[in-house]
Amino acid sequence: MNSKLYGNLIFELSKPGREGFSLPANEYGDYAVPEEMRRKDDAPLPECDEMTVVRHYTNHSGNNFGVNNGFYPLGSCTMKYNPVINEETANMAGFSDLHPLQPDCTSQGALAVYYHLQKSLAALTGLKEFTLNPFAGAHGELTGLMIIRSYHAERGDAKRTKVIVPDSAHGTNPASAAVCGLEVVEVRSTPEGVVDVEHLRTLLDDSIAGMMMTNPNTLGLFEPQIPEIAKMVHACGGLMYYDGANLNPMLGVSRPGDMGFDVMHINLHKTFSTPHGGGGPGSGPVGVREGLEHLLPRPKVVLNDGVYSVERDDKSIAVGAYLGNFAVAVRAYTYILSLGREHIKEVGPLATLNANYIKERLKDVYELPIDTICKHEFVFNGLKDKSTGVTTMDVAKRLLDYGFHAPTIYFPLLFHEALMIEPTENESLDTIDSFIDVMRQIAKEAAEEPDTVKNAPLRTPIGRVDDVLAAKHPILTYWQLLADKADNA
Numbered sequence: 001m002n003s004k005l006y007g008n009l010i011f012e013l014s015k016p017g018r019e020g021f022s023l024p025a026n027e028y029g030d031y032a033v034p035e036e037m038r039r040k041d042d043a044p045l046p047e048c049d050e051m052t053v054v055r056h057y058t059n060h061s062g063n064n065f066g067v068n069n070g071f072y073p074l075g076s077c078t079m080k081y082n083p084v085i086n087e088e089t090a091n092m093a094g095f096s097d098l099h100p101l102q103p104d105c106t107s108q109g110a111l112a113v114y115y116h117l118q119k120s121l122a123a124l125t126g127l128k129e130f131t132l133n134p135f136a137g138a139h140g141e142l143t144g145l146m147i148i149r150s151y152h153a154e155r156g157d158a159k160r161t162k163v164i165v166p167d168s169a170h171g172t173n174p175a176s177a178a179v180c181g182l183e184v185v186e187v188r189s190t191p192e193g194v195v196d197v198e199h200l201r202t203l204l205d206d207s208i209a210g211m212m213m214t215n216p217n218t219l220g221l222f223e224p225q226i227p228e229i230a231k232m233v234h235a236c237g238g239l240m241y242y243d244g245a246n247l248n249p250m251l252g253v254s255r256p257g258d259m260g261f262d263v264m265h266i267n268l269h270k271t272f273s274t275p276h277g278g279g280g281p282g283s284g285p286v287g288v289r290e291g292l293e294h295l296l297p298r299p300k301v302v303l304n305d306g307v308y309s310v311e312r313d314d315k316s317i318a319v320g321a322y323l324g325n326f327a328v329a330v331r332a333y334t335y336i337l338s339l340g341r342e343h344i345k346e347v348g349p350l351a352t353l354n355a356n357y358i359k360e361r362l363k364d365v366y367e368l369p370i371d372t373i374c375k376h377e378f379v380f381n382g383l384k385d386k387s388t389g390v391t392t393m394d395v396a397k398r399l400l401d402y403g404f405h406a407p408t409i410y411f412p413l414l415f416h417e418a419l420m421i422e423p424t425e426n427e428s429l430d431t432i433d434s435f436i437d438v439m440r441q442i443a444k445e446a447a448e449e450p451d452t453v454k455n456a457p458l459r460t461p462i463g464r465v466d467d468v469l470a471a472k473h474p475i476l477t478y479w480q481l482l483a484d485k486a487d488n489a
């Protein structure tokens with residue numbers, strides 16, 4: 001790629017007077033824009049020919065890293081392969097050209113997808129009914145907590161203002177609770193990395209609205225005490241919330257509804273294979289057990305006498321104007337149908353096998369703080385040999401040089417050098433073996449030539465960025481960049 005011709009910024013390629021378009025003659029006459037609404041100067045837009053624009057963006061797109069480029073073991077994110085058939089169905093004109101407000105009788109197919117996806121999720125989780133309205137996992141958490149609040153309000157119980165969240169929880173859990181106006185009470189983990197039931201016992205009283213749990217938790221561990229925990233929380237009058245972002249290893253194997261959970265969300269963009277990253281698109285359906293269905297948000301899709309329709313209710317909670325992120329629902333439903341009842345059961349065990357295989361083959365060189373069988377992911381606490389000064393950040397950056405996406409780093413917060421690896425079920429043994437080889441190679445480099453690792457990445461278009469500076473002093477426009485350069489000159 002000729003970086004001078006196809007430069008970093010489209011503005012740098014601009015030549016005054018260059019055009020990449022020609023507009024047809026105006027057939028409609030001139031309509032003056034009122035003077036006060038007119039800009040004083042021309043918009044400072046780059047001026048380029050069409051071919052320059054096409055090459056500029058095409059070459060930049062090649063710098064993206066996605067699941068289709070290489071291994072992407074980003075823990076907690078379930079970066080699984082997004083089958084092309086999902087895209088084909090989501091792009092069918094009958095789905096993609098709809099308007100959310102067109103009459104139900106003209107969108108029966110789309111409503112059928114919603115309806116049957118709701119039913120499929122209920123069957124897979126053992127809960128009674130689902131809404132597809134929330135737009136992400138965190139939005140699902142908020143919706144679920146609003147349902148828990150409505151449950152207590154309906155019973156006239158205003159005392160319950162607190163929600164219990166484990167110290168290993170994803171950051172969205174306490175954030176959602178706070179947005180919902182609930183106070184967060186943190187329950188500790190045991191040295192084995194699961195909820196400390198004895199500590200939990202001391203937190204339970206009639207101020208508790210409910211408890212949020214993630215299972216397997218963010219360390220990738222199955223929480224063995226769930227039945228007892230659910231009994232304790234229910235006995236004090238609270239409800240059990242299941243953060244289902246980690247549903248992948250459980251698919252078709254065990255169901256939150258059978259474990260005693262009352263409300264849960266699912267991340268369709270994780271477990272059900274919709275591409276995500278860069279902030280979207282997402283979908284966080286929320287399910288409830290029998291007896292709580294009436295508290296789900298409206299609008300919802302119902303089926304009566306073979307006809308699908310959208311039910312609205314002004315008194316229900318509302319979390320979005322329409323029925324959620326429809327294209328994500330189409331992809332997820334396609335994924336469920338293409339795997340079918342027979343194969344969906346294989347997802348969890350394969351994801352679990354892949355994670356355990358990597359863990360066992362690397363634990364002699366990376367520190368494994370909790371050495372037990374994991375589910376779909378696990379956490380190392382940096383390199384085993386701490387004398388080299390090579391950090392988890394360095395290892396993550398060096399992986400980029402070898403063509404792998406880095407795992408999640410410095411989360412969960414329980415370990416200082418956390419490195420969280422989630423391979424998903426899709427990877428072949430060859431890919432996983434080559435990842436293991438590279439991780440071992442990096443450990444060797446850390447011992448023999450630590451500066452190579454500390455200066456990584458050395459082979460990517462951009463080297464190590466200063467995360468803090470980028471956050472504190474963001475430069476978001478070309479004009480800001482020029483001003484900044486002038487200031488520093």
Ligand SMILES: *Cc1c(COP(=O)(O)O)cnc(C)c1O
Nearest residue numbers: 076136137138170172214245282
């Ligand atoms: C990803 C994740 C969430 C949040 O989901 P978003 O769709 O990113 O809002 C919540 N909990 C856990 C455990 C997660 O991994």
